[in-house]
Amino acid sequence: MLRNNPLVQKLVNSSVWKSIFRHGWPDNPLDRSLIMTQNVFLHLHSVKVSKKSLKATYSFGLGLLTTFSFLELTLTGILLMFYYVPSVERAFVDIVELQTTVPFGQLLRNMHRWGAHLMVIAAVLHMVRVFFTGAYKKPREFNWIVGVILLLLTLGASFTGYLLPWDQLSFWAITVGTSIAGYAPVIGPPMQKILLGGAEVGQESLVRFYALHVMVIPTFLLLLISIHLWRVRKDGGMAASEISDENEAA
Amino acid sequence: MTEEKDKDEKEAFEKSSGKTYSLVEMVKAPLTMVDKGPDDSIFSFPIVAIWEAILFLGMMVFLIGFSLIKDAPLEELANPLITTDPAKAPWYFMGLQELLEHMHPFFAGVALPGALVVFLLLIPYLDQSKAGIGRWFTSERGKLITKWSSIYAMIVFPAFAVIDYFFPPREIFRDVFPSWVTQSLIPVTILVVLAFLPVFYVWKKGEGKATARELIIALFTVMIVAGFALTIIGFFFRGPGFEMFWPWDMPAGYSPLDNL
Amino acid sequence: MTENQNKTKLSRHQFLGIAWFGALATLVGEFFAGLLVFIQPNLEGGFGGIVRAGKVEEFLPGSVNLVQAGRFYLVRNGEGGFIAYWQRCTHLGCSVPYEEEQAAFRCPCHGSVFDEHTGEVTGGPAPRPMDIFPIEITDGEVFVDTGNPQERSAFSDDQIAYG
Numbered sequence: 045m046l047r048n049n050p051l052v053q054k055l056v057n058s059s060v061w062k063s064i065f066r067h068g069w070p071d072n073p074l075d076r077s078l079i080m081t082q083n084v085f086l087h088l089h090s091v092k093v094s095k096k097s098l099k100a101t102y103s104f105g106l107g108l109l110t111t112f113s114f115l116e117l118t119l120t121g122i123l124l125m126f127y128y129v130p131s132v133e134r135a136f137v138d139i140v141e142l143q144t145t146v147p148f149g150q151l152l153r154n155m156h157r158w159g160a161h162l163m164v165i166a167a168v169l170h171m172v173r174v175f176f177t178g179a180y181k182k183p184r185e186f187n188w189i190v191g192v193i194l195l196l197l198t199l200g201a202s203f204t205g206y207l208l209p210w211d212q213l214s215f216w217a218i219t220v221g222t223s224i225a226g227y228a229p230v231i232g233p234p235m236q237k238i239l240l241g242g243a244e245v246g247q248e249s250l251v252r253f254y255a256l257h258v259m260v261i262p263t264f265l266l267l268l269i270s271i272h273l274w275r276v277r278k279d280g281g282m283a284a285s286e287i288s289d290e291n292e293a294a
Numbered sequence: 295m296t297e298e299k300d301k302d303e304k305e306a307f308e309k310s311s312g313k314t315y316s317l318v319e320m321v322k323a324p325l326t327m328v329d330k331g332p333d334d335s336i337f338s339f340p341i342v343a344i345w346e347a348i349l350f351l352g353m354m355v356f357l358i359g360f361s362l363i364k365d366a367p368l369e370e371l372a373n374p375l376i377t378t379d380p381a382k383a384p385w386y387f388m389g390l391q392e393l394l395e396h397m398h399p400f401f402a403g404v405a406l407p408g409a410l411v412v413f414l415l416l417i418p419y420l421d422q423s424k425a426g427i428g429r430w431f432t433s434e435r436g437k438l439i440t441k442w443s444s445i446y447a448m449i450v451f452p453a454f455a456v457i458d459y460f461f462p463p464r465e466i467f468r469d470v471f472p473s474w475v476t477q478s479l480i481p482v483t484i485l486v487v488l489a490f491l492p493v494f495y496v497w498k499k500g501e502g503k504a505t506a507r508e509l510i511i512a513l514f515t516v517m518i519v520a521g522f523a524l525t526i527i528g529f530f531f532r533g534p535g536f537e538m539f540w541p542w543d544m545p546a547g548y549s550p551l552d553n554l
Numbered sequence: 555m556t557e558n559q560n561k562t563k564l565s566r567h568q569f570l571g572i573a574w575f576g577a578l579a580t581l582v583g584e585f586f587a588g589l590l591v592f593i594q595p596n597l598e599g600g601f602g603g604i605v606r607a608g609k610v611e612e613f614l615p616g617s618v619n620l621v622q623a624g625r626f627y628l629v630r631n632g633e634g635g636f637i638a639y640w641q642r643c644t645h646l647g648c649s650v651p652y653e654e655e656q657a658a659f660r661c662p663c664h665g666s667v668f669d670e671h672t673g674e675v676t677g678g679p680a681p682r683p684m685d686i687f688p689i690e691i692t693d694g695e696v697f698v699d700t701g702n703p704q705e706r707s708a709f710s711d712d713q714i715a716y717g
């Protein structure tokens with residue numbers, strides 16, 4: 045066993061390791077509990093999970109897939125920021141340059157683009173699965189609400205990102221998209237103006253969409269995803285754990 | 295706690311003057327894990343962590359592979375004077391844009407999507423029963439409702455789009471009725487009736503015994519499948535001038551996939 | 555303080571609680587009000603100002619002219635009157651090209667068609683005629699105020715400007 049390896053023992057018993065992890069090698073119930081409760085990332089999980097909720101055909105891992113695509117998008121997005129300037133003169137040129145002269149630039153852009161599509165698809169499918177498994181029912185009502193907001197934020201992130209390459213595709217897609225907002229009664233026209241920073245899609249719109257895309261929406265996404273995952277644990281784990289045996293027989 | 299005190303409920307949870315908190319009330323409610331044998335749940339570590347790692351790696355492999363095969367699109371520099379033909383929104387808004395073809399923008403872009411979001415937010419409060427929680431489709435009936443609502447929506451909504459495309463009330467009655475009749479009243483009424491028909495059917499068929507869950511399943515399924523169908527139509531079947539074409543038979547070298 | 559007073563009046567404790575909470579609410583309210591003002595766009599300069607289209611004689615009666623700097627079509631009718639249509643489709647904002655053969659403006663986005671003489675909708679989903687810009691003709695020159703698009707529900711003769 046790995047833990048019996050003298051080197052591993054030395055590592056685990058070192059004061060540095062102990063200062064970071066504060067628990068032993070996780071191969072016994074106590075340490076397997078501690079690893080979950082003492083680690084801020086693993087702490088999102090409960091210590092024990094119902095076997096039913098691990099069944100792949102219950103959740104299809106879609107919520108996780110959405111979370112992971114968000115992480116992937118954050119990573120590739122930050123890298124893109126190193127080469128992209130949100131100005132009407134430079135944005136398009138920067139993208140072309142990224143694709144043609146920056147090593148792995150094209151791959152990076154592709155991964156960000158397709159990752160965004162994946163996140164939208166995964167979030168929608170996740171909602172569909174939560175609906176059909178009835179997992180929104182008491183006590184998970186609020187987490188469903190958080191989920192709906194997350195879906196809207198996901199669409200918002202995709203939409204604001206769509207303008208950034210500043211090509212014909214993005215320009216006209218955003219023109220059409222923001223004009224739709226203008227049809228909302230009373231708040232529509234001012235909302236459209238605030239979003240665009242003017243009467244038409246232009247430099248002001250590009251900066252505004254950029255700020256929304258790289259800061260505002262991701263911040264709220266991160267915040268709400270954290271709340272969402274925390275609530276899954278606080279609501280008693282995934283709904284599958286509540287399938288009673290009569291229910292199954294029925 | 296002594297046995298004596300146990301008999302008298304009021305004294306069972308005596309308030310201690312030395313504490314700032316106290317147990318005030320006991321509530322009868324199932325614990326989440328109650329009545330489950332110890333073998334029903336397992337330690338999350340390491341099995342969950344391993345599954346998560348596998349899923350993450352799988353996703354990355356898929357994304358990198360796909361990114362190597364297909365490049366993200368980039369057209370010419372934006373030009374405010376010339377509109378591309380067709381001008382399409384991102385694919386996940388194509389269902390909306392397809393709706394925009396058929397009615398006044400207020401309904402297609404604001405009222406109907408708004409109603410959809412409100413419906414989504416209300417679902418947990420409209421369906422208060424806990425029956426079938428965690429079980430796909432709740433029951434056999436739920437499964438049937440889902441199946442037939444999907445088939446229904448998959449036929450009816452594309453049919454609506456195509457019929458309205460060839461016989462648009464907007465053009466047929468342009469000088470006969472005011473535009474709020476042809477662009478709002480007629481199409482919105484048709485759409486709402488189409489969306490609620492399965493709900494009505496389930497309700498009628500259930501003879502008052504249909505549960506809220508069953509009605510909501512019908513409506514949710516119709517909405518999701520309708521959204522899916524309209525998205526497919528808008529994305530694949532609309533070409534230059536936003537006219538309908540077969541996806542493989544687009545004029546002027548246009549390919550729907552350019553818009554990804 | 556009697557018992558009675560204690561019940562009807564605010565205790566100091568409650569009063570301070572409300573005051574602190576009120577201060578917090580005011581701060582948050584001010585922040586959002588300020589935010590709303592802060593993000594209002596600044597609409598000056600360039601397109602959106604007064605554009606000089608040219609001399610009256612440059613535009614033949616019965617012609618349709620695109621003035622790119624102002625994003626509008628300057629149309630001169632047979633009697634010599636001017637009208638300036640914003641190029642932006644009243645449906646969802648696409649730029650509407652002029653189609654010579656059809657003598658009409660036809661939007662590529664969802665196929666709205668606008669009449670060349672009046673700007674009124676003759677086909678497609680657009681909900682109102684093309685928006686117009688006010689025209690000022692001084693010293694034989696045509697000036698168009700692109701900062702001030704006018705929505706209208708129908709064409710009428712007073713929308714035509716004469717020099």
Ligand code: HEM
Nearest residue numbers: 103107108110111167171179187188191192194195282283
């Ligand atoms: C950014 C988008 C989202 C992320 C990252 C996300 C993430 C997750 C994750 C990781 C889980 C654990 C279960 C699983 O993997 O299926 C979960 C559960 C859940 N999600 Fe989401 N989600 C998102 C959007 C949504 C949406 C759109 C809804 C519904 C409107 C929703 C409602 C729920 C509910 C009710 C649960 C508990 C499910 C159960 O107990 O079985 N979420 N979410």
Ligand code: FES
Nearest residue numbers: 643645646661664
């Ligand atoms: S934007 Fe011109 S018809 Fe829709």
